[in-house]
Amino acid sequence: MIRLLSPVALLLILAQPAVAQEPPQAAPVAEAEAPAEAGSTAAGSAQAETTQAETTQATEKQAPPEDLVRVRLVTAEGTMMLALDRGRAPVTTANFLRYVDQKRLDGVSFYRALTFPGRPDLGLIQGGIKSDPKRALPPIAHEPTTKTGLGHGDGAISMARGAPGSAQGDFFITLGPLTSLDAQPGGEGDTAGFAVFGRVVEGMDVMRRILLAPVSATEGTGAMKGQMIARPVAILSARRAD
Template identity: 60%
Template sequence: MRILLSAAIAALVAAPALAQSPALPHVALETALGTITLKLEADKAPATVANFLRYVDEKRLDGTSFYRAMLVGEPGSFGLIQGGVQGDPKRLLPPVKHEPTTQTGLSNISGAISMARAAPGTATADFFIILGNLSSLDAKTEGEGDILGFAPFGQVVAGMEVVTAIQTAQTDPEKGKGAMKGQMLAKPIAIKTARRVAPPPPPEPEPAPAAEPEFDPSELPQP
C-alpha cells in the first residue's frame, strides 16, 4: 500500500486561514529632516492612540517641532527625541488617561513612541521616540512612589534614520530646566505636518511547499 504524504500536506495547506484583524492606523510625521512613519497600537492602547489621532486629524501638530534630544553613548544607540506642542494653549486638548505597560503589554524599546507626562494622567500632546532599549521606563508591578512608567502607544516603521538625525542635532547647554537642561535643541526641528497614511501592503504569502512524491515502503533502504 502506498503512503501518500502529499495528501496529508495538501490537507494542511487547504485549512482555512485565520481571519485577519483590521489594519492598525499609521501616521506620517513630515519633519524638516525627513519623514517618520508610525504604526499606532490602537488595539493595545486605545485611549492613547485616540488622543494622538485627534491631534493629527485636527492638525494640531502641524507647525510644531521636535525640541529635545537626549543622547547616551554613540549616536543612535540610546536616548530619545521629544516633540509636541510645548504647552501651547491654543493646541492643547484635555489630558488622556494613563495606559501603563503592565496593561498594554507594550514596552519602551527602540523605535517606540510614548507620551511625555508629569504625573500619571497628565499627558496631552507631547511625545517622545526612543532609541535603544529603555524598558526601564516601563511600569513596575511593585515599589514606592510613581511606578506607572511612561505609556508607549506605537512604533516607528520607517524613518529611524530621521530620528537619529534629530537626536544628533546640536543642543544648547544653557537651555532647559532640571533633567532637561542641556538637552534642548539649539534649533528645534520643525514638524511640518502630521497625517494619517495608508498602512503598507501585507507581505506576500509564502508559496505552498512542493508536494511530496508518492513512494512505496518497499523502495526505502533496508537495514
C-alpha cells in the same frame, strides 16, 4: 553598573497648567552608581529577570490584538512612518489621532534630544505642542505598559507626562530599548511608567539625525538643561497614511 533611567528620574515633561509659558522641565536623571558586589549583582539580576518575565507573560495574556493606524510624520529632517496600536492602547492612540486630524501637530517641533555618553545606541527625542494652551486638548487617562503589553523598545512612541493621567500633546520616540520607562510594579514612588502607543516602522534614520542635533548649553531647566535642541526640528505635518 550604570542605571541609565528610572521612571521617577526621567519625568519627560512635567505637566504644567495650560497657561504655563516656561520650557518643559524634568526631574533629575539618575547618576552612575558604584558597582555592586558580583554576588549581589547576579542575584539581583536573576530576580529582576524573573519578575520581568512574569510581568511580561501576564500582560501578553491580557493584551488585545494589534489594530494598527499608520501616521506619516513629515519633519524638516525627513519623514517617519508611525504605526499606532489602537487595539492595545486605544485611549492614547485616539488622543494622538485627535491632534493629527485637527492638525494640531502641524508646525510644532522636536525640541529635546536626550543622549547617553558612550552609548550611541540609546537615546530619545521629544516633540509636540510643548504645553501650548492654543494647541492643547484635555489630558487623558494613563495606559500603562502592564495593561497594553507594549514596551519601550527601539522606535517606540510614547506620551510625555508629569503625573499619571496628565498627558496631552507631547510625545517621545526611543532609540534602543529603554525598558526602565515601562511600568514597574512593586517599585517605589511613581511606578506607572510612560504610555507606549506605537512604533516607528519607517524613518528611524530621521530619528537618529534629530537625536544628533546640536543642543543648547543654557536652555532648559533642571535635568533638562543641555538637552534642548538649539534649533528645534520642525514637524511640518502629521497625517493618517491609511
